[in-house]
Amino acid sequence: MSDLMFARSQMAMSLAFHIVFAVVGIGMPALMVIAEWRWLKTRDAVQLELAKRWAKGTAILFAVGAVSGTVLSFELGLLWPTFMEHAGAVIGMPFSLEGFAFFTEAIFLGIYLYAWKRIPPRAHFAAGVVVAFSGALSGAFVVCANAWMNAPAGFEMVNGQVTNVDPLAAMFNAAAPSQIVHMTLAAYAATGFAVAGIHAFALWRGTPHRAFHRAALQIALTIGLPTALLQPLSGDWSARDVAKRQPVKLAAMEGHLRTGPAAFVIGGWPNETTLTHTGAIEIPGALSLLLHGDAQAVVPGVDSVPAEDRPPLGIVHLAFQIMIACGTIMAALSLFGAYRWWQRRRERGVALPDDRAFLMALMLASPLGFIALEAGWTVTEVGRQPWIVQGVFRTADAVTPMPGLGVTFALFTALYLGLAVAVVFLLWRQILKTGVTQTPIDLTSELPIPSRMTGAHPAPRG
Structure with missing residues (x-):
């Protein structure tokens, strides 16, 4: 491979690895905050156990994400110095604000982990809310920078130099709103489905600790199902924005190879030389109808730009099809879950955690959110x-x-593989092993319960 391909491959690998931890950093704090809120309302020790276990998992994943994110920031300067030279002044603001949100999340996560017996319950819960909010905000700032790369704004090019920089216009570029919403919903849906799949497996195989896993499954579905249902709507918004600002990208995504009325293409593999499909199913006029309300509306195809300005058609089209397939399955499963919940309330039938078919579906669907994320x-x-x-x-x-x-690509690949093995081992040992094989600890003996939610905990002894 050329050095350009090694640089692109290294960046792709780094982003693919880091994005998992970035997404979990958005989704997991929401789960632990909901669990603590339910404990404050009910004083159910299982909810407290969930909050503490999920806080441990969040801390482990946050630490690994911090390492991979730091490496990624160095790679931007090492691999793409010309880009940083020109773009640094334009998109420096969202990166700086992301750093501020990151450190805020780190500080309050430390408070959340170690101040259970040292601050009042409401203050501790508020610390968790700050962790959840700053995690989502951190992701939004990074997406602002990426959106600018798709819809550049806030600067002028004069003789090859960037001038008249407006950082606010760059950060709040036209592509940012749709990308932020789409990414945030994807984070909650992916995390919710992954956590739900873990606890669905425990319930499906007949664990003796059903109360613990039922509670975890309910909270995970509270996050995962609604966001999976909303995701197709945000995807439509994002696709319309891409059609307006990056028509060639949309053409590659949809497999629309020649300018004219656009069919909806399912599957197939595009030939970049002849601009024809192999093995595709086409619904004539469907894409034109979806974009413009007219099946005969002309949509720019891949042939609307020279060959040197076209993206790799096969990879983009296949990734888009995978993302759509995963999102559709998750949305369909969410609709089924909502229907079963409504049916239970109406007929007092089998609850979702006891529906073995639904549990099996959750287990199979648990990785789909992250697969869709990587494909997207x-x-x-x-x-x-x-x-x-x-x-x-x-x-x-x-x-x-x-x-x-090529040498740096091999070194960084080894680094990320090592981090992946470490995080799997830590999660299995600290969270999954204890959560599945042992009875949840009654932490009320460790954490004195005040008579009022607004009261402070007694000072720790010793």
Whole structure:
């Protein structure tokens, strides 16, 4: 491979690894806050146990995410120095604010983990809310920077130099709202389904600790099901924005190869030379109808730009199809879950945690959110090629001239593989092993319960 391909591959691997932890950093704090809120309302020790276990998991994943995020920030400067030279002043604000949100999350996560017996219950709960909010805000700031790469704004190019920089206009670019909503919903849906699948497995195999896993499953579904239902709506919004600002990316996503009325293409593999499909199912006019309300509306195809300005068609189309398939399955499962919940309330039938068919479906669907997430980011990044900033900077012009990038690619691959093994081991040992094989501890003996929720905990003894 060329150094450019090694640089792109290394960045792709780093982003694919880090995005998992970034998403969990958004979703997991919400789960632990809901569990603590339910404990404050009911004084059910199982809810307290859930909050503490999920806090441990959040801390482990947050630490690994901090390492991978730090490496990623160095890679931006090492692999893409020309990009950082031109774009740093324009998108420095969202990156700086992301750092502020990150440190806020870290500080309050420390308070949440170690101040159970040292501050009043409401103050402790508020610390968890700050962790959840700052995690979501951190993700939003990063997405603002990525959205700017798709819809550049807030600067002018004069003789190849960036001038008249407006950081606010750059951060609040036209693509940011749809991408932020789509990414945030994806984070909650992916985390909710993954956690639900773990506890669904425990219930399906007949664990003796049903109360613990039922409570966990209920909270996970509270996060996962509604966001999975909303995700197709946000996806439609995002796709319409892409159609307006990056028509060639949309054409590659949808497999619309030649300009004219656009069919909805299912499956298949596009031929980049002949601009034809192999093995695709097409619904004539459906994409034109979806975008413009007219089945005969003309939609720009891949052929609307020269070959050197086209993204890799096969990868983008396949990734988009995978994302749509995963999202559709999750939304359908959410509808089924909502129907079964409504049916139970009406007929007093079998509850969702006792519905073995539903539990099996959750187990099978548990990785789909993260698969869709990885596929969606592939569409976003590969679909923008050959531009690192749409219509402004080409990726080939932004890569470092330093040779030997294959060595750094191998080293960073080994680093990420090591981190992956470490995080799986820590989660299994600290969370999954104890959560599945042992009876939940009654932490009320460790944490004195005040007579009023607003009262302070007694001072720790010793």
